[in-house]
Amino acid sequence: MERVPILKIGDILLVSIQLDMSDQTAVALQEDLAQRIVDTGCHGVIIDITALDIVDSFVGRMLSTIASISKVLDAETVVVGMRPAVAITLVELGLSLNGIRTALNVERGMELIAAAHADELDYQLDDEPDAETATP
Amino acid sequence: MALSTEESGRLVALLSGQDERVTTRWTEIVTSSLRGRLSQAELRRQVQDLHRAIVASGEQGTIDLSADSAAELRAALSELSRGRARQGFSATETTISVFALKDVVAELVQEAGGADALKDYVAFSKLVDEMGLFTFESFVRTRESLIADQAEQLLELSTPVVKLWEGVVAVPLVGTLDSARAQVVMERLLQTLVDTGSPYAIIDITGVPAVDTQVAQHILKTVVAARLMGADCIISGIRPQIAQTIVALGIEFGDIATKASLADALRHVLRLNGVETARRQPRRDI
Known part of the structure; x- marks a missing residue:
């Protein structure tokens, strides 16, 4: 069985889906991702679906599940690189991928996660005013 | 024969x-x-x-x-x-x-x-x-x-997608919007969003003579599709009569931003981007 690779870039995990998803690969991806989030302590997950020609209700549900799992583990999920044709099909089907954040490309997705994380950092910094100045 | x-x-x-x-x-x-x-x-x-x-x-x-x-x-x-x-x-x-x-x-x-x-x-x-x-x-x-x-x-002629600012594209719609045209507009807009990597799109409906439930449905679909791709849409150019029709028909635009003019929409997007517009002292000819 093929596995979807999970890459770590800084504080973000990047998942690029390049193959047709089956039940098994989806479940394996969810398990791997949850494990990696806990191991690395990352706060952002980017799922790149540029290579996907078809996003059906199955893939939609898988994305929702991954987003929920990440949320529980305190990581923000952003789906990036959806093709115009895929977006149009999803709208025509009435699937709106509720609760999933989207961005145009990986770069924008990283900005989005950085912005969301910065808000959180600000919040934490308020509690410990000299946390940032302490590090060289 | x-x-x-x-x-x-x-x-x-x-x-x-x-x-x-x-x-x-x-x-x-x-x-x-x-x-x-x-x-x-x-x-x-x-x-x-x-x-x-x-x-x-x-x-x-x-x-x-x-x-x-x-x-x-x-x-x-x-x-x-x-x-x-x-x-x-x-x-x-x-x-x-x-x-x-x-x-x-x-x-x-x-x-x-x-x-x-x-x-x-x-x-x-x-x-x-x-x-x-x-x-x-x-x-x-x-x-x-x-x-x-x-x-x-x-x-082909009637649906240009123009770049207004870095990361902001606009579609000035002119003429009636039927299903075929709505489809073309949607495809063009989404493709431009991908090509330019713009996170904001403004749909200007100043040139649309009438907005009924069907036209609103087409516009809403475009906005939702753009959102799925990770871009935000703003609807601008809503004339007073059209605003009245929209309310009378009970069309809900939900949390989609609507502005009266294209200028307002652009200012709104720039503010979201953190760009401030300020009035300078006008230049005087002496």
């Missing part, structure tokens, strides 16, 4: 025996119906082409417009009607060029006389009728393809 071999033979004999006279008379009749909108020489050339095609297919035995042997005749007829359709002649003016042959044949048959004159004339005129119908059909086909081409060109 095909002519028998003997009838074809007699027709060919009639037409080719005095071809100079036939084409001259034919051209005269057509010229009078077109009222000088086509030069005599051009008409003469067309008539000669037709005449040659009829004689050629008649010499191969029977004249049958649907048979393979009449391919040249069919080509000549469709050539004629295509040309006329493009030059803006009416359907009557086009088919009359073919029906004029009847008058010519009537004169020839009358002169030749003979026992079978009436029978022959009826058979010939049936053939001419068939040719006329064929002409008419290719005329209509040409016109329809012209209209289809123009509609497509209009579709």
Whole structure:
């Protein structure tokens, strides 16, 4: 069985889906991702679906599940690189991928996660005013 | 409906025996119906082409417009009607060029006389009728393809996607928005978002004369699709009457930002981007 690779870039995990998803690969991806989030302590997950020609209700549900799992583990999920044709099909089907954040490309997705994380950092910094100045 | 071999033979004999006279008379009749909108020489050339095609297919035995042997005749007829359709002649003016042959044949048959004159004339005129119908059909086909081409060109012309600012694109919609156009607009906009990597799109509906539930539905679909791709849409250019119609119809735009003018929409996006617009002291000429 093929596995979807999970890459770590800084504080973000990047998942690029390049193959047709089956039940098994989806479940394996969810398990791997949850494990990696806990191991690395990352706060952002980017799922790149540029290579996907078809996003059906199955893939939609898988994305929702991954987003929920990440949320529980305190990581923000952003789906990036959806093709115009895929977006149009999803709208025509009435699937709106509720609760999933989207961005145009990986770069924008990283900005989005950085912005969301910065808000959180600000919040934490308020509690410990000299946390940032302490590090060289 | 095909002519028998003997009838074809007699027709060919009639037409080719005095071809100079036939084409001259034919051209005269057509010229009078077109009222000088086509030069005599051009008409003469067309008539000669037709005449040659009829004689050629008649010499191969029977004249049958649907048979393979009449391919040249069919080509000549469709050539004629295509040309006329493009030059803006009416359907009557086009088919009359073919029906004029009847008058010519009537004169020839009358002169030749003979026992079978009436029978022959009826058979010939049936053939001419068939040719006329064929002409008419290719005329209509040409016109329809012209209209289809123009509609497509209009579709291409009327949906530009313009870049307003770094990361901000706008679609100024002009004219009524039907399903076909909405689809084109949606595809164009989404493709531009991907190509330029712009996270903001402004849909300006100043040029849309009326917004009903269907148009609103199309716009909403576009906005939702853009959101799925990770871009935000703002609707601008809502005129007072349209605002009233939208409320009266109970259309809900939900959490989609709507602005009265394109300028407002652009300012809104710039503010979201952290760009501040400030008024400077205007320059004075001394």
